[in-house]
C-alpha cells in the first residue's frame with residue numbers, strides 16, 4: 001500500500017520541524033499539505049501518490065535543463081564511482097571555475113562553496129576585509145540567504161531600522177546592515193564596504209531594475225570606494241550566458257552564484273578580480289573554508305549543465321519563457337482575473353489582482369499584490385489540475401530547457417480554468 005502525501009507529511013512532521021528543511025516548502029502561506037516528491041523528469045515531478053505535475057518550481061532555479069537530464073545523471077554516476085569527496089584539490093573544481101570565468105567578463109577567480117547563503121555571506125566578509133569598512137547596504141525585499149547579517153528582510157518598519165527580522169539574530173549582527181528601497185539609488189558615504197543587490201529582484205516575486213538603477217549603483221559605489229556585489233544566485237547563467245553583467249552591461253566588483261552552477265547539487269561560488277580575491281586565505285587575511293566546498297559530484301553536475309548551454313540555448317529559453325509569459329497573462333485576463341507577468345530574459349513573475357494593475361517597482365508595491373490572497377486560491381486550482389507552482393506568492397516561475405509547447409499548452413488550459421475558479 002502506498003502512503004499518501006498526507007501520511008508522508010505527518011511522518012515528516014514528527015522528526016523534521018514543520019515537516020520541511022526549508023520553510024517555503026511547507027505550504028504555510030498557501031494552506032494545505034505539500035506533495036512529497038518521488039522523482040522528476042524534465043519539466044515534470046511525480047509525487048508519492050503517483051500524480052505528475054508540470055513543475056515550475058524547478059528547485060527554485062537550481063534546475064536549468066530540467067530534472068534528471070541524462071547527461072547530468074551520467075556525469076554524476078561516473079563521478080560517484082570514483083569517490084565523492086577527498087579534502088584535496090580536484091579537477092572538477094578547476095573545470096567549473098574555468099567555465100564560470102570564461103562566461104563572465106571581469107570575473108577572474110571564484111571560490112566555490114556549498115550554497116548561495118555561504119556564497120553571499122563570504123562575499124560580504126571579503127568586501128569588508130578588502131575595504132576595511134563595516135557597513136553594507138541591501139535592498140528591501142531582496143533575499144541573500146539566511147546568514148545573520150543579511151536576514152534583515154523586506155519591508156517592515158523593523159527592517160528599515162536595521163533590527164533583526166528573525167528571532168535569534170542579534171541586533172549586533174545586523175547593526176552594520178543598512179536597508180534601502182529597491183530601484184532608488186541611495187546616497188552612500190565612506191563607511192559603506194559594499195552594496196549588495198539582486199540585479200533582477202526575484203525573491204519579492206519579480207521586480208525588474210528600473211532603467212539607470214544598476215548603473216546608478218555602480219557610479220555611487222565608485223564615488224565612495226564601496227564595492228558593488230551582484231547576488232546572481234538566481235540570475236547567474238540563467239538570465240544570459242554571462243548572467244546579469246551581459247544582460248545589463250554593468251560590471252560589479254563581486255559576483256555571487258548558486259543554484260544553476262550546481263546542476264541540481266549543492267554548490268555556491270563568489271568571485272571577482274584576482275587582486276580582490278587575493279585577500280582570501282591562504283593568500284590573504286580573510287578566512288573562508290569548507291569541508292565539502294567544490295565537491296566532485298556537484299562540480300561534475302554543474303560543468304555538465306554549463307556546457308550544455310550555448311548562446312543559442314539562452315535564446316531558445318528566453319523566447320519560450322517570454323511567449324509563455326504573454327500567453328499566460330492573456331489567458332488569465334480573458335478569464336476574469338488580472339495578471340501582471342513581468343519578465344527579464346527567461347525569468348517571469350506572476351502577480352494576480354482583482355483589477356487592472358501595473359508591475360511593482362519595489363517591495364512595498366509587490367507586497368500589496370502578493371498579500372491579496374488571490375495567489376493562494378489560484379495556486380491550489382492550478383495544483384489540482386497538475387500544474388506545480390511555488391507554494392508562495394513571493395516566488396517566481398522557473399521555466400527550464402525541458403519545458404516545451406506541450407507543457408505550456410497544458411498550463412494555459414489549466415490557467416484559464418483556474419482563473420475562472422479564482423475570480
Ligand SMILES: *Cc1c(COP(=O)(O)O)cnc(C)c1O
Pocket residue numbers: 114115116117118120143144145146198203231232233234258259268
Ligand atoms: C536562493 C538564493 C540565495 C540563497 O541560496 P541557498 O543556496 O538557498 O543558500 C541567495 N540569494 C538569492 C538571490 C537567492 O535566490
